[in-house]
Amino acid sequence: MDLAWLGAGLGAGLVVIGGGLGIGKLASSAMEAIGRQPEATDQIRTAMIIAAALIEGIAFFGLVICILLELKA
């Protein structure tokens, strides 16, 4: 009957939704850009990986809070 565990689980799920949506949108525009101009594939790929790592960073903030919540209770 511990609400903290429910909170941690729900929180982790929401974090995954947010991160997935963000990186999905990023990947879709990267694919479009590569399709329009295949010569720039290298630069687009580098920029995409950097942006994906930053968005994942935000998703991990939420994850860390969920883990803290689950460990405290």
Next chain:
Amino acid sequence: MQENTTVESFKTVIDTLQQSSGDDSSWILHHIMDGRELDFEPFFTIHIPQFPLIFGIDITPTKHIVFMWLVALLVLILFTIIARQYNKSLIPNRLANLFEVLILFVRDDIAKSTIGKGYEKFVPYLLTLFFFLLFGNFFGLLPWSATFTSNIGMTATLAICSFFITQFSGIRSNGFIGYFKGLMPPGIPILLSPLMVLVELLGLFTKPFALAIRLFANMIAGHTVILGMIGLIFFMGTILVAPVSIIFVLFIYLLEILVALIQAYIFTILTSLFIGMAVHQEH
């Protein structure tokens, strides 16, 4: 006799794992968190002895610290050898050539492109940061070793170092008052400026905090997923889960190698970006 003891030791390992993972998942935490013992599981465990207290502070090295020393020693020896090689001949030999790729990558694509003019002063720090983090992240993927970058104390220390270097170089380039004046973006209505001051000052501190948390969480999450997937075999109790589990773990392991490389790169390039923004405030 020999086979009996090996079978016995495997049995004890599996028994302990099953006993400890039946109800709780504390064994996952035991493998990730810091501790006072270096365990090479079925063979032996080294307990780190208690060091004497200095001014009441306990400075016993823990597992992460021991691995940090190992990595620092490795980086020191490796790059001393590479640098000495250039004394003998101007053409790099095979080892120097291998690392020259990475060194030039840090110098040109990371430092020069983000800092611009006057980037040479920061290249030593950025190189040290990059290779320390790279080797540290990779060491965590070896069997029986620990990732010292998955310790929030380590990443916070590195982020604090980057913070101090950023602020000091910004203050040195623009003067003390000039630096803080330059933080305000141009063209803000007067009524909004107290809010902007607060936001900019807060932004100075959240950026290193984000650096620390990003690296720490990435390393912890990867290892937790791997351990959890392997523990799935023991939770389910049957060996039939093993093929699926092992293939998944293999995939995540390869992803972890990529993430180790990417996180070292991201930490370095963000530090260099912050240094560039502090030194050349016109942008």
